Amino acid sequence: MLLMHKLFAMLAVIAFAPLNFVRLGGAQSQWNEIVEAAKREGSVVMVGPQGNETRESLTVGFQKKYPEIKVEHSSAAGAQLPPKLLAEQKAERYSVDVLVQGTTTVINGLMPVKAVIPIQPYLVGPNSRDPGPWFNKKFSFADEAGQYNLAMSVYILPPFVFNPKLVAANEINAWKDLLAPKWKGKLVMRDPRLAGGGLAIATLWYANPKLGKEFIQKIFTAQELALSRDDRQLLDFVGQAKYPIAIGPSEVLAKEWIGKGLPVRQMNPEALQEGALTTAGNGALSIPKNPPHPNALKVYLDYLLSKEGQTEWSKAIGFASLRQDVPRDHVAKYLIPKEGVQYLESHLERYVNLRTEVVALINTIAR
Numbered sequence: 001m002l003l004m005h006k007l008f009a010m011l012a013v014i015a016f017a018p019l020n021f022v023r024l025g026g027a028q029s030q031w032n033e034i035v036e037a038a039k040r041e042g043s044v045v046m047v048g049p050q051g052n053e054t055r056e057s058l059t060v061g062f063q064k065k066y067p068e069i070k071v072e073h074s075s076a077a078g079a080q081l082p083p084k085l086l087a088e089q090k091a092e093r094y095s096v097d098v099l100v101q102g103t104t105t106v107i108n109g110l111m112p113v114k115a116v117i118p119i120q121p122y123l124v125g126p127n128s129r130d131p132g133p134w135f136n137k138k139f140s141f142a143d144e145a146g147q148y149n150l151a152m153s154v155y156i157l158p159p160f161v162f163n164p165k166l167v168a169a170n171e172i173n174a175w176k177d178l179l180a181p182k183w184k185g186k187l188v189m190r191d192p193r194l195a196g197g198g199l200a201i202a203t204l205w206y207a208n209p210k211l212g213k214e215f216i217q218k219i220f221t222a223q224e225l226a227l228s229r230d231d232r233q234l235l236d237f238v239g240q241a242k243y244p245i246a247i248g249p250s251e252v253l254a255k256e257w258i259g260k261g262l263p264v265r266q267m268n269p270e271a272l273q274e275g276a277l278t279t280a281g282n283g284a285l286s287i288p289k290n291p292p293h294p295n296a297l298k299v300y301l302d303y304l305l306s307k308e309g310q311t312e313w314s315k316a317i318g319f320a321s322l323r324q325d326v327p328r329d330h331v332a333k334y335l336i337p338k339e340g341v342q343y344l345e346s347h348l349e350r351y352v353n354l355r356t357e358v359v360a361l362i363n364t365i366a367r
Helices: 002-041 052-066 076-088 102-111 177-180 197-207 212-221 231-239 249-260 294-304 308-319 350-363
Strands: 043-048 070-075 098-101 161-163 187-190 226-228 245-247 275-281 284-290
Touching: 002 245, 043 052, 043 294, 052 070, 052 187, 052 249, 052 294, 052 308, 070 177, 076 102, 098 275, 102 284, 102 294, 102 350, 177 212, 187 197, 187 231, 197 212, 197 275, 197 350, 212 275, 212 350, 226 294, 231 245, 231 249, 249 308, 284 294, 294 308
Parallel strands: 043 070, 043 098, 187 226, 187 245
Antiparallel strands: 098 284, 161 245
16 A cells, blocks of 8 residues: 555656646746846846945846846935935836835835835746745835835944044943033934934934933933934044044945045944844835836846845845845844844834834924
8 A cells, every 4th residue: 555655656746747847947938038028128227325335236246147238326315315216207207127225215205105116026037036045934025015125134233433543432331321421512413304324223212211202302402413414424524533423324335434444433233231223224125116127127136136146235235135045254243133132123114104203303403
């Protein structure tokens, strides 16, 4: 009897093998057709984050693999993108295929007016259609619908950058330490009324019961907290010793400044008693309505979500990819979320929506 069962099992495998082969062959044939159509379209247009290294990671590898498809890349800080994109869509001009930006930009600025569309229909390549290699074997979306804002990387946000000639890393062990008289007039922050690191940090202050509205009031008023909307200016302030501490500048640009040997360092998030937040930073994908090069977009996403594409991306930003087979030896350990530790997941929609309250509060006290 056992022998008969084994025989039937073998016959079943043999019977279904041609069907599986046909399915695999059909999928490959369809993908080849998409690639050829993408080559005829000739280009894919994207808006990415600031920084030379991120631009290269999003363009060079793909361009080598698909030289017939030109990557037209432009960069924008988060707050700059929605007005421009929405103006184009209002005029029925659709020039952009894909966005690599922060979650606030998309969830607050684009989703409410239906300026972005579901991503899943464009994940059809051999790499992009398989969520198996990703964290928890699924793609991670910041939006609650799980359709519009796919996070490629999540990391612990460095709370601020500092000039090591002016600040000893071990002299600040809590956010409340910044309320000491010695820091009055010596703190600058990326304007938290705009999407970016400053708003993420302000959301942590607001949501943390150990800090809350009282802390925000004090750091803005008693400490005469200065604001800037220019990430490069914030980093130059620190590097040139105008301000010893800058809160919330672009982490990607901070990495570039550090790489140039400038006196700028990121504060270890684990050093602060009130806890830390995680963020997707500028590492979230979205697709604007009516992408002009739909086939080239499918091919581009297949590359970007591959092990090769994510390795280049991770090396450029200095943070770990959510794709689990991507190396992490280039990532500072303090930036990688730890198992069993609770973080404020600032990139998720519920916290992004909380930022409306945060901005309303800051508008009543900021200079």
